[in-house]
Amino acid sequence: MKPQNWVNPLRDERDKRLPRIAGPCGLVIFGVTGDLSRKKLMPAVYDLANRGLLPPGFSLVGFARRDWADQDFGQQVHDAVREHARTPFKESVWARLAEGLRFVPGSFDDDEAFARLAKTVAALDEERGTGGNHAFYLSIPPAAFPTVTQQLAEHGLAGGDQPPNVWRRVVIEKPFGHDLASARELNRVVNAVFEEESVFRIDHYLGKETVQNILALRFANQLFEPIWNANYVDHVQITMAEDIGLAGRAGYYDGIGAARDVIQNHLLQLLAFTAMEEPLSFEPSQLRAEKVKVLRATKAVGPFDQTTARGQYAGGWQGGVKVRGLLEEEGFAPDSTTETYAAVTLAVQNRRWAGVPFYLRTGKRLGRRVTEIAVIFKRAPHLPFDHTATEELGQNALVIRVQPDEGVTLRFGSKVPGSTMEVRDVTMDFGYGHAFTESSPEAYERLILDVLLGEPSLFPANEEVELSWQILDPVLEHWARSGKPEPYAPGSWGPPSADAILARSGRHWRRP
Numbered sequence: 001m002k003p004q005n006w007v008n009p010l011r012d013e014r015d016k017r018l019p020r021i022a023g024p025c026g027l028v029i030f031g032v033t034g035d036l037s038r039k040k041l042m043p044a045v046y047d048l049a050n051r052g053l054l055p056p057g058f059s060l061v062g063f064a065r066r067d068w069a070d071q072d073f074g075q076q077v078h079d080a081v082r083e084h085a086r087t088p089f090k091e092s093v094w095a096r097l098a099e100g101l102r103f104v105p106g107s108f109d110d111d112e113a114f115a116r117l118a119k120t121v122a123a124l125d126e127e128r129g130t131g132g133n134h135a136f137y138l139s140i141p142p143a144a145f146p147t148v149t150q151q152l153a154e155h156g157l158a159g160g161d162q163p164p165n166v167w168r169r170v171v172i173e174k175p176f177g178h179d180l181a182s183a184r185e186l187n188r189v190v191n192a193v194f195e196e197e198s199v200f201r202i203d204h205y206l207g208k209e210t211v212q213n214i215l216a217l218r219f220a221n222q223l224f225e226p227i228w229n230a231n232y233v234d235h236v237q238i239t240m241a242e243d244i245g246l247a248g249r250a251g252y253y254d255g256i257g258a259a260r261d262v263i264q265n266h267l268l269q270l271l272a273f274t275a276m277e278e279p280l281s282f283e284p285s286q287l288r289a290e291k292v293k294v295l296r297a298t299k300a301v302g303p304f305d306q307t308t309a310r311g312q313y314a315g316g317w318q319g320g321v322k323v324r325g326l327l328e329e330e331g332f333a334p335d336s337t338t339e340t341y342a343a344v345t346l347a348v349q350n351r352r353w354a355g356v357p358f359y360l361r362t363g364k365r366l367g368r369r370v371t372e373i374a375v376i377f378k379r380a381p382h383l384p385f386d387h388t389a390t391e392e393l394g395q396n397a398l399v400i401r402v403q404p405d406e407g408v409t410l411r412f413g414s415k416v417p418g419s420t421m422e423v424r425d426v427t428m429d430f431g432y433g434h435a436f437t438e439s440s441p442e443a444y445e446r447l448i449l450d451v452l453l454g455e456p457s458l459f460p461a462n463e464e465v466e467l468s469w470q471i472l473d474p475v476l477e478h479w480a481r482s483g484k485p486e487p488y489a490p491g492s493w494g495p496p497s498a499d500a501i502l503a504r505s506g507r508h509w510r511r512p
């Protein structure tokens, strides 16, 4: 028998010799037949098992409207894992994971199905020692959140009267509402069943190594922080571009659009990491406190017809292929005003950032798939060169490449070899691919493991979600009153009005 207060020193979360492994637990996925579950969630669970990060009795329960037995579900998980897992397939790992797979057929309004789910979960505690600890992943249409959370509460699955060391957690996917009012309502519904500390909102960007590295870059080095402010920074550009269109995604996207889909969550989180003050520690509450502070200081700058842009991709040629415009894509109304490109100008109203514009842009069917944060520095106040010597010299820039080709680039001027003094831009590059031998885990691996460990640092809290809507709502209201988005050519970098935003102050968008 272990003494009551015996602590396993190898379970110290700061000990780097052994990775942290989740304690006894299970995961229940709603919407297990969906795209996200097949491509990301089930493969991530396998990858975690393969890395030895799941507890021995780990169990995965699928809930869906299918007439499946446990083995049919097993086959679905198997196929998803074979197709999408990051790590190699190993029969021995699969066989162990497969022992813990269960399936519960039913729809969200079916009381009996939830009663069966409660029995299944209780049986897992008995048979596999999951210890009453279960996370419920709602990979389902947001309209179904209230029904499912309510059902979980009514069938005793949401916890409440559990012993203190037993947990129940809920994981929800974006979109967290479509404006401030609906986000508040959603938070109210979810928090009525699960306390805020048991709610894990997924912003999969925060699971990316490159995003967490912003904190290392800024706060572990002496080099950058002294110039990370309005004295030296001219402006910041945060870009998330995709080169694909929206074929087959009308159901999710129509009526939502680029700003709600990407700026409200991913890009504002990137802004928060880039602009926040140093947290007292990386304890979750301290990190959140700084993010909340900076989001509270952030405002959309007007007049919006000059400082924002929205577009819709037109039909045409992209990469030698003829592609449809949004309005011809299946499922979109021919007069849809859903934007596929959005750009906004934000100000962070504090001493560090006064006067430094933050330009955020995102779009579909743009020149290439890339996400990056570019911190563009001011020009040197005096250049003791002949002006012809510096004609080719741009502004210094630090570019954090979030994806693909993850890394950091520093751009600065250098003398061109030769007998004349000529200064031109060069770059210095850090790439994860050549600096580290270990490949980065998928964002969903990190985030699912964090849910099971109860580690909330990388999940936006309800206050952050509401503040992000507060920043974006005035722009969305302006757009709702302003007719249609402007068309742009596929493969381009957005509509002309986007270029005009920066051109007014003599700036221009970076070509990533």
Ligand SMILES: NC(=O)c1ccc[n+]([C@@H]2O[C@H](COP(=O)([O-])OP(=O)(O)OC[C@H]3O[C@@H](n4cnc5c(N)ncnc54)[C@H](OP(=O)(O)O)[C@@H]3O)[C@@H](O)[C@H]2O)c1
Pocket (backbone or CB within 6 Å): 030, 031, 032, 033, 034, 035, 036, 037, 064, 065, 066, 106, 107, 108, 109, 138, 139, 140, 141, 142, 144, 173, 174, 175, 252
């Ligand atoms: N896919 C992504 O990359 C992505 C990105 C960001 C956010 N999300 C969010 O992630 C969630 C899932 O996305 P997804 O792309 O996987 O959606 P999806 O492919 O449309 O899947 C939705 C799932 O919900 C199930 N479902 C819907 N109504 C149900 C009901 N009444 N009873 C039981 N099951 C029901 C569907 O089951 P049936 O098969 O029976 O219809 C399906 O498994 C959504 O909240 C979405 O907004 C997804």
